[in-house]
Amino acid sequence: MLLCLTAIAMSGSHSLYAQSSKSDFMSDDKSLFEEVTGIKKKTDKFNLYLNMHGDFNMKWNESGFDQGAFEMKQLRIEMKGNINDWLSYRYRQRLNRGNDGSGNIDNVPTSIDYAGIGVKLDKFSFFAGKQCTAYGGIEFDVNPIDIYEYSDMIENMNNFMTGLNVAYNYNPHQQIQFQVLNSLNGPSKEMYGDLERTKLPLVYTLNWNGNFMDVFKTRWSASVMNETKGEKMYYYALGNEFNFNPQWHAYFDWMYSREGVDRKGIITRMIGGDLNHNVFNAEYMSYVLHVNYRFAPKWNLFAKGMYETASVYKSSDEVEKGKYRTAWGYVGGIEYYPMETNLHFFLAYTGRSYRFADRAKALGEDNYSTNRVSVGFIWQMPVF
Numbered sequence: 001m002l003l004c005l006t007a008i009a010m011s012g013s014h015s016l017y018a019q020s021s022k023s024d025f026m027s028d029d030k031s032l033f034e035e036v037t038g039i040k041k042k043t044d045k046f047n048l049y050l051n052m053h054g055d056f057n058m059k060w061n062e063s064g065f066d067q068g069a070f071e072m073k074q075l076r077i078e079m080k081g082n083i084n085d086w087l088s089y090r091y092r093q094r095l096n097r098g099n100d101g102s103g104n105i106d107n108v109p110t111s112i113d114y115a116g117i118g119v120k121l122d123k124f125s126f127f128a129g130k131q132c133t134a135y136g137g138i139e140f141d142v143n144p145i146d147i148y149e150y151s152d153m154i155e156n157m158n159n160f161m162t163g164l165n166v167a168y169n170y171n172p173h174q175q176i177q178f179q180v181l182n183s184l185n186g187p188s189k190e191m192y193g194d195l196e197r198t199k200l201p202l203v204y205t206l207n208w209n210g211n212f213m214d215v216f217k218t219r220w221s222a223s224v225m226n227e228t229k230g231e232k233m234y235y236y237a238l239g240n241e242f243n244f245n246p247q248w249h250a251y252f253d254w255m256y257s258r259e260g261v262d263r264k265g266i267i268t269r270m271i272g273g274d275l276n277h278n279v280f281n282a283e284y285m286s287y288v289l290h291v292n293y294r295f296a297p298k299w300n301l302f303a304k305g306m307y308e309t310a311s312v313y314k315s316s317d318e319v320e321k322g323k324y325r326t327a328w329g330y331v332g333g334i335e336y337y338p339m340e341t342n343l344h345f346f347l348a349y350t351g352r353s354y355r356f357a358d359r360a361k362a363l364g365e366d367n368y369s370t371n372r373v374s375v376g377f378i379w380q381m382p383v384f
Helices: 002-008 032-037 188-192 266-270
Strands: 047-061 064-082 087-094 112-121 124-132 160-171 174-182 202-212 216-228 231-243 248-261 280-296 299-312 322-336 344-356 368-382
Touching: 112 160, 188 216, 216 248, 266 280, 266 299, 266 322
Parallel strands: none
Antiparallel strands: 047 064, 047 368, 064 087, 087 112, 112 124, 124 160, 160 174, 174 202, 202 216, 216 231, 231 248, 248 280, 280 299, 299 322, 322 344, 344 368
16 A cells, blocks of 8 residues: 555645644654554655545435435545755645646646645745645635535635745744745636636735734735736635634634636626636625534534625626625534544534525525535544
8 A cells, every 4th residue: 555655646845834734733643654564764754644534424405305425525645754954845636636737837737736845944935836825714724634614715716726935934933925826727718718818827925824822823815816817816814713722722714805707606607607708806705713622632522604705896797796695604513533643533514505685596596505414534644
């Protein structure tokens, strides 16, 4: 198994800023290699992980029971390491997504999340290659295997793109980042139809990561993206994390996106849009509150609420200005950690409720709700 996984993992990079979670900080986990051979790994130059989130789902909708089935929600291979005190690398790829990247502007398949190198020079650090956009927000930066249900905002975003990140740690607890990446995950025509392409398809992000005595942490950002010629997307996120004590942990995210062309596609799908018709002047806002209660060393209760809106901020092409949809989300459950590792089993409930304004109902939309009960496991398995 080790040989097969090593063959899949071609290259990678460790980053100071992206996709961290409670499972990432458990560095004392014994790898599969150590468990099998009994030989202690003495190097940080090569670390290999298999990120898994598998479950059995029971789903209901407005018509009643819909489906019960097993699903591997997340399956990613990851390799990262520190070559020395200034050079690192990271590679991560989704194994349950297609690998065709021939039409992408960066010539990298969308299945690859990370593929690049990191360089650290005193208070500055750099990461070059495929990476996660530093959009801000606490949940956006959590390892995807730990998310039971994303907000619609994040679910419809293109998060992994190629470019350069520069971070400045002006003290041990405060960091500023500037990032410039490609803004296209595919051909411009595929994403924006017949709209004239921009000659600089880039996204620029400024990010502040703060830590105040490990009790309050911030992850705030402002971004601007060139979508098509003359049209831009502006994105803002305020992520706030609270560690009240070893038992209680919470975060609250606010996200807002103002898009010259409807990049997320939620409004476009309501009006029956296709590749040749993207809605202009789309606006999205999202609030996410997540709470953890570690009531026993091996047991954790969690609850999450989401409130989101989808609107058009200026009329155009016979698309009326105003709010089109309001979405509510509810997630809650219990997790069990049987060992001193990040492996945990869970039982969770997820509910979503979508309510449409009259202007959206006139286009054929109707209110609906979905419900899901899931039982499964989550593990960032250290292979080597």
